[in-house]
Structures are given as structure tokens and as C-alpha cells.
Amino acid sequence: MSPSPDRSHYHTLGIAPGAAPEAIRRAYLRQARLWHPDRPSGDAEKMRAINEAWQILGNPRSRSAYDQSRARRAPVRTSPVRPTGPFPAGSGPRPPGRTPAGEHSSDPAAPPLEMVGFRWRWISLAAVALVAMAIVLIFWATSATENPGPAGSAPASAPVSRSLPEPGDCFLFGTTTLIWVGCDHPHDGQLVDWVSLGAPLCAPGTQFHWVRAVQRGVCYRPVSG
Secondary structure (H helix, E strand, O other): OOOOOOOOHHHHHOOOOOOOHHHHHHHHHHHHHHHOOOOOOOOHHHHHHHHHHHHHHOOHHHHHHHHHHHHHHOOOOOOOOOOOOOOOOOOOOOOOOOOOOOOOOOOOOOOOHHHHHHHHHHHHHHHHHHHHHHHHHHHHHHHHOOOOOOOOOOOOOOOOOOOOOOOOOEEEEOOOOEEEEOOOOOOOEEEEEEEOOOOOOOOOOOEEEEEOOOOEEEEEEEOOO
């Protein structure tokens, strides 16, 4: 499924077309954390679009091909041709809304320059207000959904699966559970084994994490770096 002509994969992840690979990865995790179906604010359709954007933009070759395709579809803008002088006296082009004394403008669609300036001032004020509202809403939405896992972990996200991971699977930390993801997607660790609270400590090179949703613990290998 490809995005609509007015909504690109960059728009889906909320980044600029020139964003660096690490910025794309962070944007994917941020959007997935917000729209993952396991979250209260989740939306499966939006999550599919986010995953598709990551599949294209997360791979340098597919991203390059996608950028070239967007460049070919971009409309070519042309500037209107304006007449140039010299003009005979009284026959040159006149500014909109300006006519010699005693004459009336033959173009009813051309408003006076004063009215044009007044309209542009209102349009500018409205645009500034809309941008300010958008910034506030984005900040509020980000703050309301901010719920990180253990220190140093990435937020829950990625391809949709409501089943718990098994030994050997990769996962992301959820609020009270673990979310299975493919190991080819950004993840927090690889599960080694499920253990009870009274079990011995995890083996060297692994870490312990308590999963409140099932009242059991896991030993896992964290992602290096």
C-alpha cells in the first residue's frame, strides 16, 4: 500500500526528506510507540502505514528509489510572463486597482492595493496561530504518551503481534508486558528464557526483567550500543 499523493512516507514518520538514518529510526520508534495497537491510543491502520514507511526509508537503496520516484512526480512550476517596456506614454501596464484620474478599472477582480495588504496581514496572523496550535498539540500528545520502559530501553513499537515472545525471539519493552518484534526491526533485546521470581540469577551476559502482566521474569540479552 502506497501513501496518497499528498502524504509521503516522510510525512507518515513526521520527518523532513533530508533526515539522517538515525533520525528516521528514532521517528519510527516514536510513531510506533504512539500508534501501536497494544497502546490505549493505538490504531492498526496507522501502524501498518508506519511499518511501510520504515520498510522503505529504513533501507538506503529503497529510500533512494523512492526519492527519485517522488522527484519525477513533483509538478513543474512556471512563472507567468510579464510584458516588458518600453511602452508608449499612458499605455504601460498598470498596478492592480490603480487607474488614471477620471477612469474606472475594467477589471472588477483586481482589489485596491490597500485591501490586498489588509488581507495578507490577516492571512499571516492566521498562519502563525495555526502553527502555534500545532506545536502545542504535538507537545501535548508526546507528553501524554511518554511511558518509557527500563532505563536505556526504547519504547514499545514495531510489527503488530499480541502474543508474548518465546526464547530466541526479539522484543520491545511495553508498559507492563513484552511486545514481540522481528529481529530485523529495532528492538530492546533477545529473550533467553522465562524464569520465576525465586529462580537463580541470570547467566553472565544477560539481564533480568520482571514482566508485571504475567507475574514472571525473563532473562534476556540486551542490544549492544
